[in-house]
Amino acid sequence: MRITLVGSRHFGVTTLNMLRERGVEVVRVVVADAEDRLVAAAQAAGIEVTVQANPKLVVAAEIAPQTDLIVTAHSHARVARQALAAARLGGIGYHPSLLPRHRGIAAVEWTIREGDPIAGGTIYHLADRMDAGAIAAQDWCFVKPGETARELWERALAPLGQRLLAEVIDYAKAHGSLPAKPQDEQFATKAPSLVPH
Template sequence: MRITLVGSRHFGVTTLNMLREHGVPVVRIVVADGADRLASAAKAAGIDVVVQANPKLVVASEIAPETDLIITAHSHARVGQDALAAAKLGGIGYHPSLLPRHRGKAAVEWTIKEGDPIAGGTIYHLAERMDAGAIAAQDWCFVKKGETARELWERALAPLGLKLLADVIDYATVHKALPAKPQDEQFATSAPSLS
């Protein structure tokens, strides 16, 4: 299972570390910013790093040859259809909400803002529309009273994302396919940036 990892920041690095500990070959890292900590971690591990030509779009030429699966981890770039077609199984990402609820950049913040008693995470297929692809895996957690978005992310949602990614990769390794359940559009809500 050859992975191209598209991402950034702390969650990108923890995803890279989880994949390496899991024995999954990460053949390339794609970042929007060459100074990002994920790029530094990849270079230190001897992994090829490519900086996106357009920080908002990942294209096929930026995906490593013979990639089986593209994984996004804290990436706000859209992975183009040509890039998805360059990987045998396409691509998946982690979204810190129970999709289709809270699609968008500020899912955790909206979970807190709306007073949701339950939060969750979803591994979803990358698609043309943001956060709208089929669901590969999903799980939930309770939100503590008074918890901030950052506290919820660090306590529950980031670890949940790593676990769900590992589960989906294990499934794909065995079955040479990804689970896929369409999202129910009638329950879709958006979570645009609050700033």
């Protein structure tokens, strides 16, 4: 299976490492920032790196030829419809909430702010609307009393994301397709940035 990985930061690096450990061929890494730590990790592994022309959008030309699947890992860019069409199985991403709850850039922060006793993570199909594609895999975890968003991410949600991504990619390798269950829109909530821009 040939994967184009779109990502950044620590979660992007751990996803790259997890994919390589599973024997998946990461053919290109796409980043919004040429200085991101994922660039160094990809280059050290001999993987081609492409820097997005627009940090908010991944276009078809930035996807490696003969890509089977696009995987996003800590990317805040929308993957254009034409880019998804360039990959045989489209694309998947990890969102650190039980989608459709807390759609948006600050899902973990909103989980804490809303006092949710349970959090979770979702592997979802990339689609035109952010965080709104069909669900490929989902699991939950408890939120500790007094836990910060960063603590919750590091303790539970980042490892959960790695495990779910691995499960979905193993499924795709075995079946040549991805599981898909529509999101239930009646439970959708927004998680916009809490930091003024």
